[in-house]
Amino acid sequence: MQFSKSTGYALHTLIHLAQAERGRYVGIKELASKQGLPESYLSKIMSKLRQDGIVRAVTGASGGYELARPGSEITFYDVISVVEGRQQMYECHAANEHQHELFAEADASGCECLVKKVMDGAERQMLDYLKQHTIQGVLDAASFSCSPEHRA
Amino acid sequence: MQFSKSTGYALHTLIHLAQAERGRYVGIKELASKQGLPESYLSKIMSKLRQDGIVRAVTGASGGYELARPGSEITFYDVISVVEGRQQMYECHAANEHQHELFAEADASGCECLVKKVMDGAERQMLDYLKQHTIQGVLDAASFSCSPEHRA
DNA sequence: CCTATTATAGACATAAGATATCCATAATAA
DNA sequence: TTATTATGGATATCTTATGTCTATAATAGG
Numbered sequence: 001m002q003f004s005k006s007t008g009y010a011l012h013t014l015i016h017l018a019q020a021e022r023g024r025y026v027g028i029k030e031l032a033s034k035q036g037l038p039e040s041y042l043s044k045i046m047s048k049l050r051q052d053g054i055v056r057a058v059t060g061a062s063g064g065y066e067l068a069r070p071g072s073e074i075t076f077y078d079v080i081s082v083v084e085g086r087q088q089m090y091e092c093h094a095a096n097e098h099q100h101e102l103f104a105e106a107d108a109s110g111c112e113c114l115v116k117k118v119m120d121g122a123e124r125q126m127l128d129y130l131k132q133h134t135i136q137g138v139l140d141a142a143s144f145s146c147s148p149e150h151r152a
Numbered sequence: 153m154q155f156s157k158s159t160g161y162a163l164h165t166l167i168h169l170a171q172a173e174r175g176r177y178v179g180i181k182e183l184a185s186k187q188g189l190p191e192s193y194l195s196k197i198m199s200k201l202r203q204d205g206i207v208r209a210v211t212g213a214s215g216g217y218e219l220a221r222p223g224s225e226i227t228f229y230d231v232i233s234v235v236e237g238r239q240q241m242y243e244c245h246a247a248n249e250h251q252h253e254l255f256a257e258a259d260a261s262g263c264e265c266l267v268k269k270v271m272d273g274a275e276r277q278m279l280d281y282l283k284q285h286t287i288q289g290v291l292d293a294a295s296f297s298c299s300p301e302h303r304a
Numbered sequence: 305c306c307t308a309t310t311a312t313a314g315a316c317a318t319a320a321g322a323t324a325t326c327c328a329t330a331a332t333a334a
Numbered sequence: 335t336t337a338t339t340a341t342g343g344a345t346a347t348c349t350t351a352t353g354t355c356t357a358t359a360a361t362a363g364g
Contacts, residue, residue, distance in 0.1 A: 001236040003153060003271065004322065005245050011267050012246050027339065035246045041324055047341065060332025061338040076270055084153040093157050094164050094187045114294050115163050118228055118285045119155065126278040133270045142266050156351065179310065193353055199312065212361025213309040 006045050007083045009037060013046070014079060014135050017055065018071035025064030045083065052082045071136035077127055079135075090119035159235045161189060162197050166231060166287050169207065170223035177216030197235065204234040223288035229279055231287075242271035 013031050020026050028046065032039040046065055049055045054074060055065045067074065092113045165183050172178050180198065184191040198217055201207045208220045219226065244265045 001153075001155060001232075001241060002239065003242045006322080008242070008245055008267065015267070025339095029339090038324060040326075043340070044324095044342090050340090057340060058332075059330070059338090059340045061336095062333060063331080063339050065340090076274070080153075087154065089153060090155045090160070093160050114290045115160065115167070117293075118282075118290065121285075122228070122278045122281045125281045126274045129274045129277045130270075133273075138266045138270065141269075158351080177310095181310090190353060192355075195311070196313090196353095202311090209311060210361075211309090211311045211359070213307095214362060215310050215360085217311090 003080070004084060007080055009035060009042060010045050010049060010079050010083050011076065011135075013042065014049075014054070014067065014071070014074060015138055017065060017067050018135050018139060020066070023066075025058050025062065025066055027064040031065070048082050049079070052078075054078060054082065067135075071139065072134050074135045075131050076133045076135075077130040080130060088120065089123045090116055092116045155232070156236060158197050159232055161187060161194060162201060162231050162235050163228065163287075165194065165198070166201075166206070166219065166223070166226060167290055169217060169219050170287050170291060172218070175218075177210050177214065177218055179216035183217070200234050201231070204230075206230060206234065219287075223291065224286050226287045227283050228285045228287075229282040232282060240272065241275045242268055244268045 012035055016031060016034060017026055028039050028043055031046075032042045035042075046055060046057065050057045050065075053068055056068045057063070057065050092115065094113070164187055168183060168186060169178055180191050180195055183198075184194045187194075198207065198209065202209045202217075205220055206226060207217045209215070209217050244267065246265070
């Protein structure tokens, strides 16, 4: 039950891009070396982010990546859905025919597995929170909470 | 980013135990067959739950398992922590020496990685929700939402 | 005491997914 | 034309989840 490393890589990379001056394309070398991780691997993650419209990519000399929209419009949820995939966190694997009758009345009444109901509720709490936090939000928090005044 | 099947097995099993009459020990055969899953595997999960004080076990003929405390005092959180382990869902793997200065001032000022801060917040939302839901709560919801009156 | 039953623990096997590497190709700027 | 850079596919490695098997210990009942 852990987020993959890829998720962390993606988030840190997007923050890096959000800090780059607008119009400049940042290459995979710079992005990877800043975090001390393999370029080829980060490439794949960036490729996903591009296919999902979170970043734009330009091939060729002086090419690279840039955010496809402002950091204030890229939520943690957006990023995580792409990298982790969109399956739900809980799947009920109990064999229906053996499962207790209380939890297996889906077709008749719409009464689904109540364990799943709770688990889905928990997931929703987390996702809602992630939807409320953006890449830009982290940068704003950083300039505040790490400012000399705040730290003094 | 999925809960393991083991978590589902554990939750369904505990609900089964909560429904058994008090003082009766339910054996692994019954618990496993109800869900259509291998006994040896469920054994291991039950063993963990016992070591963590969620169920009691009795060996020998007519032995088996029972809840160690009322279902109203066993939260989803309790169960999931045991089965999934207690590590946090997000670990920051960015190499500190390469990471952007904004997020690597932990020792000096207590200003930790702000990505992690958001991710930990998200996790907390989910765990709080899971702490508010109990095994007994599911049974109560079942007798209500699946009752003939409600379904009519 | 003997036997059947049941949980426990460890070793082992298998499958799946995450992480990573490598290479050939396409696109682009200079 | 050349150097640079992203892309995509194939492959390798490592870890974790899942599942199986066996020997052992504990207990109830005869």
